[in-house]
Amino acid sequence: MSGNVRGKWAGHPLIGAVCRILLGGIFIYTSIPKLLRPGDFARLVYGYQILHSDLVNLAGITLPWIEMVAGILLVIGIFPRSSAVVLAGMLGVFMAAGFLALVRGLEISCGCFFPFMGAEELGWDLLVRDAVLLALAVQVVVWPSTFLPRLGRR
Amino acid sequence: MRRPLKRRAGSGDALGALLGALAIVVSAAVLGVVVNHVSAKGIPIFPEPGEEQLYLPPGVLALTAAEAYAVFEAGSALFLDARYPEEYAEGHIPGALNFPPDDFEEHFLDLIDEIEAAPKLVISCESVECSDSTQLAERLLEAVEVPVYVLEDGWRAWQEAGYPSKEGPEP
Numbered sequence: 001m002s003g004n005v006r007g008k009w010a011g012h013p014l015i016g017a018v019c020r021i022l023l024g025g026i027f028i029y030t031s032i033p034k035l036l037r038p039g040d041f042a043r044l045v046y047g048y049q050i051l052h053s054d055l056v057n058l059a060g061i062t063l064p065w066i067e068m069v070a071g072i073l074l075v076i077g078i079f080p081r082s083s084a085v086v087l088a089g090m091l092g093v094f095m096a097a098g099f100l101a102l103v104r105g106l107e108i109s110c111g112c113f114f115p116f117m118g119a120e121e122l123g124w125d126l127l128v129r130d131a132v133l134l135a136l137a138v139q140v141v142v143w144p145s146t147f148l149p150r151l152g153r154r
Numbered sequence: 155m156r157r158p159l160k161r162r163a164g165s166g167d168a169l170g171a172l173l174g175a176l177a178i179v180v181s182a183a184v185l186g187v188v189v190n191h192v193s194a195k196g197i198p199i200f201p202e203p204g205e206e207q208l209y210l211p212p213g214v215l216a217l218t219a220a221e222a223y224a225v226f227e228a229g230s231a232l233f234l235d236a237r238y239p240e241e242y243a244e245g246h247i248p249g250a251l252n253f254p255p256d257d258f259e260e261h262f263l264d265l266i267d268e269i270e271a272a273p274k275l276v277i278s279c280e281s282v283e284c285s286d287s288t289q290l291a292e293r294l295l296e297a298v299e300v301p302v303y304v305l306e307d308g309w310r311a312w313q314e315a316g317y318p319s320k321e322g323p324e325p
Contacts, residue, residue: 038190039197039209040285046208047283053207058199060209065186070178081167082174089175108283116285141171 016145020084023136024074026113027067027087033115034064044111048097049104066090077146084140091134098126208282208306211292215303219311222276222303226317232272234265236279236286237309239323247278247312248320255279255286258293270298278305278312 009015034041042060045051051059066086074083094112101108101122109115110122112129190196197209210216217225225231226247233250235242242252251268253261262269269275275294279286291302305312313319 036195037285038195039211040288042197043208043283043285043288047281054200057197057201057209061190061197061199062183062186065189066179066182069182069185073178079174079178081171082178085171085175086178108281111283116289 010139011143013145016140016143019136019139020074020077020080020145023087023133023140024071024083026133027071027090028075030113030115031064031067031071034060034111035068037116038064040116041111044109044115047106047108047111048101049106050097050100063090074140080140080146081144084137084144088134088137088141091130091137095127095130095134098122098130102127210288210304211295213295213302214288214291215301216306217276217303219305219307219315219317222278222305222312223315223317225274225276225303231274231276231303232268234269234275234277234290235309236277236290241280243321243323245313245319245321246309246325248318249325250278251325252323253277253290255289258290262294262297269294269300272300274301274303276303276305278308281308281310282306284308 038057038060040060041064042056045059045063046053046056067090070083070086070090073079074087098110102124106122108122110126112126187199190199201207201209222233226233226249233247234253235246235250236253236255237246238254238256239252242250242254246252251265253265275291277287277291277294287304287308291304294300295302
């Protein structure tokens, strides 16, 4: 841990635990409806017009499980750094996809926090929310913490 | 050995974390594929040649906007609009009944006579990425004997094609 004042509070294990549980919990929560309805989630992916339609089912099947598994590992503190790297990568992809959709003027469902519940249109606020979540992930990557010390460094 | 958790990670740890991340992604993706394979609600990983590109529940058929317009012109189907009333009021297919996604039982009982008397049903929601039309189609397919179609690209494709539309809360 760095010796400066910022490092002292940002790297505090309590802050780390809050970041892990919050970030992991959000990903677990948002992955459940997608896990249950992979075909519908594939439609949401298709709406972003980035992946070829041949690949959207594969994304619909696998992405929610990656979110769920990384979220669970993060919350219970098994391989917290690796889990946070996975979720940071996903947030980066979501932000890039959202940004591209917005600059192209696509009016699509966000499919972010409440997928399939309608009225969650993609907007610039998505990027702000994802940036906040990305900050939580960065905290865990830089100062990994865990309740299970043997697995806490990866 | 128990390491101090407060220590900032080094470069060796960074490589380990990246490899761990890769392992998590691959394992979770494989898990997803396996669960999808054994699940009754699983979908094809890749669409078969000649099949619909996007997944539709078994028994539900897709119509393009042009095909739906031909059905509309022939008057051979009941159109159902699966969006919320505010969206419906902003513009909908003339004659389409509003069947919002919030309470299936309530709306089904309201519209049961019209639905059961229809030769077929054509259901739409906003656009291709919304799933309210496919969800409604799946439930109606279980509830009634009427053939069920989905307007694949939704209201937006209908509107962009310049087909008739009507504003307001009435069909």
